[in-house]
Amino acid sequence: TQLGEMSDANFPKDEFGHVYHLGIGPGDVANRIIMVGDTHRAKLLADSIEGYEIYSDYTPPRLFRIITGTYKGIKLSIVGTLMGIANMDFCVREIRAVTKGPLYLIRLGTCGTPSDEVSLGDVVLADKCVGIIRNPNFFHSTEEEKEGIDPYIFTKPVEASKPLFSGLKSEVELCLKSFESISHVGVDASADSFYSSQGRIDSAFDDENEAVIGDLMKKYPETKSLEMESFTLFDLATCCRKSEIHAASVAIVIAQRKSGEFLETSKKVLLSRVLGIAIADTLVGIEA
Template sequence: MTGDSEDPNDEVQYHLEVGPGDVAPSVLLPGDPERVETIVDDWEAHEIRGDHREYRTATGSHEGTPISVTSTGIGSPSAAIAVEELARVGADTLLRVGSCGSIVPEAAVGDLVITTGAVRQEGTSKEYVREDYPASADHRVVSALVAAAEELGYDYHLGTTCSTDSFYAGQSRPGFDGFEARDSEANIDELREAGVVNFEMEAASILTLAGIYGLRAGAVCTVYANRETGEFRTEGESKAAKCASLAVTYLEKMDEAVEASNSDHWHAGLSIER
């Protein structure tokens, strides 16, 4: 039997310091707390609901749709904490919003990558479920992100993401003093040949936990680095944020269309108008 000391969550969550009513059903998940301000700049209104450690939470509205944002810090361990505690206070849709490194030439710096599924090259999700459990993005979330990118006129790419626990060795970058991890180049070549589009550090754990808990999740990242061309620029930082915010508005309309049609799932035969 688990004692109270092993579950510090009452109504107010231990790490996020938010409680029931503080977050909307749909929450954007950037890594950097400073990106919260970039995201809410595109909303009509917002209010900070929690600010503790790497976790900063704001709730507001985008085109009349309730929406929240919670920063997760860097990496899957802290992202999983955010998923756990957001689910406890009522969130059911989670969109990872961030930056990434492309490993294919066509995904240029400044483009978006919309994740359809993720390689679980991180350790957090393995604490939850067997390694062959898929980290899959929700099809409705992917559709909403695509619709948003199309409306905004952003160049985007759909594909598989590889989530790692290391920005350096795990993503086949040289470490300190030129250190190279074992099979570094072979690893990146294998991923590229298998159709993987990009590296980042949180999507796999978010998608895996969402699958286990029956939540909806997806990810959209702006490309900052292209490993094929050697470019690295922090260009288009707001693109992923704008795309994700608009996607939440699309999701609300999609959900309404599903309910009105008495369908069980979103499908191509349904249409939405904003």
């Protein structure tokens, strides 16, 4: 893709309709999309979904990755979104800007779990998401001002698209039948940091985060996953005014925060491949 000169400071596009950060234009991305944070996982899925015929694989200068092809005769994209709130925001808004009609977005992520009911290598399907935000006003206040200000803000929950969630749940349960892994339904908490707002202790920074996971579990006892993008995806999907966006999310548990264990890479890769196929089947199974 050759990007031209951008115009319009409000929503920059070039003369071909390419958007500024993803570098894609009309026709370059499908309305059914698998979203992953890791661009190598995007390629791994594209290579693992048998019968997926890739017709474009684009990495813009900002290093997102947009793979588009057909699966079972239906146009399907796999997008490497990179990590965090801002990157998911670029992806959802710029994909919305170059597509027409309903969008179906399913995120396949990795996550930590704060729950002792969930094991390494299990899978969490988010029926709703909350956000955890490190509150700068707390850290830049005097001791006196800090009274009544919380170091972390927990948002209200935002729900997954019900039909997409239930289709995804069936496909995920089916695909895990021959594995040790179990799928759980729960609240996903998407944090604005892998570290501070996920309760990781880092003596190099003033984070005041010893209580953040306990406070989260008090407020949302059904929390089963901790990651960094699904809340933004659900938030924007439900706030979209231009046609509908249906969003759902599933994550592989790679960090058990109570026991301190971390999943080995080969298991993460195997589960990614199997879940990628389950998500592709969910997306092409939708009657749009």
